[in-house]
Amino acid sequence: MDLANHIKPEHIFRDLRVRDWTLASEMLADAVAAGAIDRSGSSVMTLDTSAGESSHRAPLFIAPGGAVVHDRRAHVTDITFALASLKEPLALPDGDGAAEVVLYILSGPERSAWALKAAGHFRTLLAEEGLRERLSTMSREALHAWLTGLDLRLDAPVLARDIMRPPLFKVFADTPVTEVTRLMEKHRSNAVAVVDREEHIIGEITSNRLFKLGIPEFFERLASVSFIREFDPFEHYYTQTGQARAGEVMTTDFTVLPEDATIMEVVFTLTVQNHRKIYVVRDGRRVGVIDRVEIINKVLNF
Amino acid sequence: MTVLLIIFAITYALIATDKIDKTIAALLGGGLAIGTGYISYEDALRAVDLNVIFLLVGMMMVINIIGRTGGFEWMAIRLAQAARGNGLVILVLFLVATAVISAFLDNVTTVLLMAPVTFLIAQILEIPVVPFLILEAVFSNIGGTATLVGDPPNVLIGSATGFSFNTFLWHLSPVVVVIGVVSLGVVVLVYGPQFRVNPALKDRVRRARPELAILDHRLLRWSMVVFALILLGFFLGRPLGIEPGLVALCGGAAMALVGRVSIAHVLERVEWNTILFFVGLFMLVGALEHNGLFDLLGRQMLSVTGGNLLLTCLLILVVSALASAIVDNIPLVIALIPLLQSIAPDFAQSMNITDPALVQSTVMYPLFWSLALGACLGGNGTLVGASANVVIAQVAARNRHPISFAQFTRIGLPIMLLNIVIGAVYVWWRYF
Numbered sequence: 001m002d003l004a005n006h007i008k009p010e011h012i013f014r015d016l017r018v019r020d021w022t023l024a025s026e027m028l029a030d031a032v033a034a035g036a037i038d039r040s041g042s043s044v045m046t047l048d049t050s051a052g053e054s055s056h057r058a059p060l061f062i063a064p065g066g067a068v069v070h071d072r073r074a075h076v077t078d079i080t081f082a083l084a085s086l087k088e089p090l091a092l093p094d095g096d097g098a099a100e101v102v103l104y105i106l107s108g109p110e111r112s113a114w115a116l117k118a119a120g121h122f123r124t125l126l127a128e129e130g131l132r133e134r135l136s137t138m139s140r141e142a143l144h145a146w147l148t149g150l151d152l153r154l155d156a157p158v159l160a161r162d163i164m165r166p167p168l169f170k171v172f173a174d175t176p177v178t179e180v181t182r183l184m185e186k187h188r189s190n191a192v193a194v195v196d197r198e199e200h201i202i203g204e205i206t207s208n209r210l211f212k213l214g215i216p217e218f219f220e221r222l223a224s225v226s227f228i229r230e231f232d233p234f235e236h237y238y239t240q241t242g243q244a245r246a247g248e249v250m251t252t253d254f255t256v257l258p259e260d261a262t263i264m265e266v267v268f269t270l271t272v273q274n275h276r277k278i279y280v281v282r283d284g285r286r287v288g289v290i291d292r293v294e295i296i297n298k299v300l301n302f
Numbered sequence: 303m304t305v306l307l308i309i310f311a312i313t314y315a316l317i318a319t320d321k322i323d324k325t326i327a328a329l330l331g332g333g334l335a336i337g338t339g340y341i342s343y344e345d346a347l348r349a350v351d352l353n354v355i356f357l358l359v360g361m362m363m364v365i366n367i368i369g370r371t372g373g374f375e376w377m378a379i380r381l382a383q384a385a386r387g388n389g390l391v392i393l394v395l396f397l398v399a400t401a402v403i404s405a406f407l408d409n410v411t412t413v414l415l416m417a418p419v420t421f422l423i424a425q426i427l428e429i430p431v432v433p434f435l436i437l438e439a440v441f442s443n444i445g446g447t448a449t450l451v452g453d454p455p456n457v458l459i460g461s462a463t464g465f466s467f468n469t470f471l472w473h474l475s476p477v478v479v480v481i482g483v484v485s486l487g488v489v490v491l492v493y494g495p496q497f498r499v500n501p502a503l504k505d506r507v508r509r510a511r512p513e514l515a516i517l518d519h520r521l522l523r524w525s526m527v528v529f530a531l532i533l534l535g536f537f538l539g540r541p542l543g544i545e546p547g548l549v550a551l552c553g554g555a556a557m558a559l560v561g562r563v564s565i566a567h568v569l570e571r572v573e574w575n576t577i578l579f580f581v582g583l584f585m586l587v588g589a590l591e592h593n594g595l596f597d598l599l600g601r602q603m604l605s606v607t608g609g610n611l612l613l614t615c616l617l618i619l620v621v622s623a624l625a626s627a628i629v630d631n632i633p634l635v636i637a638l639i640p641l642l643q644s645i646a647p648d649f650a651q652s653m654n655i656t657d658p659a660l661v662q663s664t665v666m667y668p669l670f671w672s673l674a675l676g677a678c679l680g681g682n683g684t685l686v687g688a689s690a691n692v693v694i695a696q697v698a699a700r701n702r703h704p705i706s707f708a709q710f711t712r713i714g715l716p717i718m719l720l721n722i723v724i725g726a727v728y729v730w731w732r733y734f
Contacts, residue, residue: 217700218421221414223372227379227515230506231426 003118003152006079009140013084016102021090025057025069028082028104060119061096063166065089066126068103068119070302076108079115079154083143085135095187096168101132114154116302120162121152127166160266161259163298164280164288170195173202173247180205180246191277191291194250199285203250206276213249214238256281259288263299266290303593306340313586318629325575328582328633335589349588350581353461353547354454358408358580360550361451362572364529365411367557371522375515378419382427383512387504389429389497393437394486396420400438401445401482405452405475406533409442409690416442417697426506427499432703436713437489439694440682444485444721446690447678448478450546451536455635455677459670461547462639466540473671477728481679481721488717521561528557583636591640600644611649611665612734615672616726618642622676623722627683627715635677642669668733675725682718685710 011032018024059067067090082104089098103122105115125131129150134143168187171180171194184192184207194203212220214237219225241249255275257265259282269275270292280288313331317324336346368374381399385391396416404412416438424431446453450460450470460470516522535549558565590596607613618638625634646669650661681688685695685707691714695705 216421216702218418218697221418221697222422223370223375224515224517225375225422227375227511227513228422228426228506229509229511233425 001114001153001155002148003081003121003154004144004148004150006154007081007083007144007147009144011080011082012135012140012143013082014135014140015087016084017087018090021059021069021093022057024084024086024090024102025059025071025104028069028084028102029057029071029106032080032082032104032106059090059092059099059102061092061094061099061165062103062119063123063126064097065099065132066101066103066122067092067099068105068122070105070107070115070119072107072109072112072115072302074109076106077110079105079107079111079118081105081118083135085132101126101135112302113158116158116298117154117156117162118152119302120159123166124161125150158263159259160257160261160263160278160280160290161288163263163266163295164259164290165294166288167193167286170199171205171246172196173245173250175246177205177210177244177246177249178242181210193254193279193286193289194246195286199287201254201256201279201281201286203247203252204254204277204279205246205250209251210241210249213244214241254279256286257290258282263295266295270295303340303595305338306335306589306593307595309334309338310586310590314629314633317633323575324630325579325582328579328586330582332582332585332589335586341585341589341592345592346585346588349591350584351458351461353545354457354584355577355580356545356547356551357451357457357461358454358550358577359572360547360552360554361408362411363554363568364525364532364550364557365407365415366568366571367521367554367561367563368525368529369411369415370518370563371525372515372517373522373526374415375419376512378416378423379507379510379512379515382423382507383510387427387499387507389427389499390490390494392423392427392429393434393493393497394490396423396434397437397441397486397489398482401441401448401478404442404445404690405448405478407451409439409446409453409688410693412442412445413439413690413694414697417694421701423507427503429497429499432698432705432709433493433496433713435694435698435703436705436710437493439688439691439710440714440717441482441485442690443678443681443688444478444482447481447675448475449536451550453678454632456674457546458632458635458639459674461545462643463666463670464540465670467536467546468540470674473667473732474674477675477725480728481724484720484724485717488720521563524560525557528553528560531556580632580636583633587633587636587640590637596640596644599641600648603641604645604648609649609652611653611668612730614645614649615668615729615733618669619672619676619722619726619729622673623680623683623718626677626680627687627718629686631677631681631688635673638673638677642673645669664733668729671733672725672729675729676722679718679721679725682714682721683711684714687714687718 018027057069057071059069062068084102086100086102089100091098105118107115134146169183171192173194180192191204191206193201194205195201216237255269256279257269259280266278269278277289277291279286280290309331313327316322316327335341336343381395382392385395400412400416417435420434420438421431424434450456450467456470532549532553535544535553536546539546539549558568603614607617622634622638646665649665655661655664685691691710698705
């Protein structure tokens with residue numbers, strides 16, 4: 001049950017020319033179905049419609065420069081992959097940058113865990129094994145042989161490193177809070193780790209924490225404030241917070257898990273222990289993050 | 303007996319100094335008294351006054367339900383509008399409201415409910431919040447003195463002596479009204495200039511819409527109906543043989559029922575640490591009583607005062623007031639109640655009174671009203687004298703307006719001394 005067993009050399013493409021993600025996923029889907037794409041980048045066959053409608057084909061940001069397109073179809077029983085480097089990077093939705101390397105996964109609902117595991121392997125190959133460079137320098141056969149030589153088991157337990165996403169930005173202790181809030185808003189993040197220059201996590205800033213720093217405590221004890229119609233002292237309330245730096249407002253109450261933590265541990269930490277975000281660390285250094293919505297999305301949609 | 307006294311002294315020292323959580327100190331003290339054999343477990347359980355426990359739990363349930371209706375916010379903004387945004391009038395109205403509410407609800411809860419709206423109004427009108435909060439704590443302690451349910455010392459005295467809610471009202475509320483009015487006069491004279499409001503800011507209060515403060519009209523309506531029935535139960539309870547504890551407990555349950563509030567959520571917010579603090583102290587003091595300590599101390603006290611009832615009352619008033627200014631008044635009262643109960647028969651005997659009703663009116667009333675006035679009003683002397691003071695200081699600190707010990711004492715101590723003098727004159731005038 002190895003990833004390499006489910007990808008043929010002819011499913012590995014270099015410098016694929018596509019204009020958008022729909023086209024990219026259609027081409028790769030057809031290639032997996034037919035086993036070929038012609039030289040111009042056009043597919044020669046289309047995926048058998050009896051395999052059912054695709055339930056999810058939006059590209060998912062998996063690591064800087066890389067995305068996964070998971071094509072889940074009701075009547076597909078096995079799992080098949082295609083791997084492609086793109087001639088021109090394609091912008092990812094949700095402002096997650098652009099992808100130059102795509103892993104396409106065609107699977108049925110029963111292979112969701114394998115798909116999740118494959119996405120994890122893909123992230124590691126991109127981030128740590130130089131997959132992007134190998135795609136541009138190695139032949140299909142050589143790359144396939146290289147993949148075959150790696151331990152890319154699909155039926156291994158899903159671990160934190162398989163479902164985490166890379167940190168999108170860095171906040172240091174001396175980053176002004178105004179910059180932190182700008183980055184949090186840009187990346188739609190409710191919590192962010194504060195790290196040192198070696199990526200050791202030293203604290204966490206949450207939007208809830210920032211709110212509470214500005215709002216006086218008595219505010220929370222009121223049953224209602226709607227009766228006050230003309231009084232908005234918030235500029236005054238947040239004066240101090242706005243002038244602070246990350247190190248002054250962070251809390252040290254954050255949650256870390258090693259990258260080999262099981263999905264069970266991750267879910268337990270997020271739900272039973274009621275943490276909103278988990279920072280995944282290797283040797284004490286942050287390598288990824290997992291939050292509640294992400295894990296629910298991956299478990300439900302993968 | 304020496305070991306028991308050591309346990310007692312260490313427990314009280316720990317409670318007074320806050321070295322460890324006072325509930326833990328009280329429970330360990332009570333447990334040790336049983337463990338060392340000074341009192342049997344059965345007798346210790348009998349020493350726990352369930353009437354007090356039920357009253358506290360019941361009233362905590364009631365406050366929890368009323369607090370979520372938005373009724374306090376409504377009242378506060380209505381008062382501010384009635385005062386037309388005048389800072390001094392708002393101060394006076396808030397202090398009167400605090401005192402009146404404190405007479406029927408626990409002081410700590412009253413200040414916890416009043417403090418947020420006080421902060422809001424003070425910020426809106428740009429008036430000083432620290433003296434405002436300190437005075438609210440002071441007036442909650444004054445108001446709490448007026449009734450059986452207003453302050454824990456009175457709850458304890460009422461349960462131990464069997465004095466009814468109406469008896470408390472008849473004997474204590476007149477002097478509390480006098481104390482309140484005189485204290486308000488002093489407040490107006492001393493703090494009036496600090497509470498002037500810029501006319502432009504008064505519009506903020508004028509344009510407020512109090513009707514929007516009420517979050518749950520139905521719950522507010524029903525909780526007020528049940529609260530009125532609880533008060534009626536307090537008034538009529540003793541003649542009917544229904545203790546205040548039962549009235550409060552059933553009242554809390556009835557309020558949850560008619561208000562359709564989850565009883566589990568209501569009970570979660572009951573301050574169980576306070577309840578268990580009482581349980582531990584009851585057991586510890588029960589052990590002391592069981593071993594005759596209070597008879598001994600009572601005889602000592604009588605020898606100091608020469609058997610003079612007035613002098614004894616004044617001594618109790620002053621000592622309990624000064625002690626309450628420094629340490630928690632609850633353990634003090636729990637310890638003093640059996641002491642007073644032990645000396646009362648001696649006074650009755652020396653005055654040749656045998657009729658129980660006459661013993662009550664001639665001996666018990668002056669003794670216990672002195673204790674109530676001293677213990678309740680003495681708490682105003684310092685920041686640590688009463689739970690309401692400590693709580694208001696915590697709230698103020700969390701809102702970036704710390705109250706120092708000296709700040710509180712400057713305001714609280716003169717008012718407390720004035721109140722004690724008025725209380726002493728009242729006891730002398732009414733009972734001798």
